[in-house]
């Protein structure tokens with residue numbers, strides 16, 4: 001899995017930074033000449049991952065969110081969103097559609113959105129240590145239209 005180009009950024013877990021994060025990752029992926037749909041998918045997935053860090057990982061405070069985006073061989077994109085927040089007790093359960101620990105406020109669909117708008121997602125988490133969500137997506141691009 002060779003990295004052809006990549007960037008890292010660290011942002012504060014403030015909701016004002018969510019659109020900054022999704023636009024920045026989308027701008028980076030633009031070098032693969034993606035379709036508008038592909039860009040929109042990337043933005044949706046990043047938005048859900050970053051929002052989860054803001055509302056779940058650091059519920060009482062502002063912490064750091066570490067984003068790593070990489071272009072891999074074969075026009076594939078790998079995006080990792082990591083936090084050092086509260087972690088997830090049961091990842092399998094958390095990823096089930098409609099499961100949420102913030103009932104009433106949240107739909108419990110964030111992971112379902114990430115799964116449906118990317119090709120693959122992995123979630124590693126340790127309670128009190130933090131969570132890393134890694135998403136992969138192949139960009140077929142406008143040349144494929």
Ligand SMILES: Nc1ncnc2c1ncn2[C@@H]1O[C@H](COP(=O)(O)OP(=O)(O)OP(=O)(O)O)[C@@H](O)[C@H]1O
Pocket residue numbers: 048052053056057058083085086087088094095099100101102105106107108109110111112131
């Ligand atoms: N980074 C994270 N740190 C800690 N817990 C998380 C994190 N991401 C997700 N979770 C847990 O997983 C659950 C499911 O996440 P998911 O994004 O699918 O739904 P949600 O955030 O509750 O609702 P929605 O995304 O629809 O607003 C969350 O309710 C939360 O308990």
Ligand SMILES: [Mg+2]
Pocket residue numbers: 048051052109110111
């Ligand atoms: Mg969510």
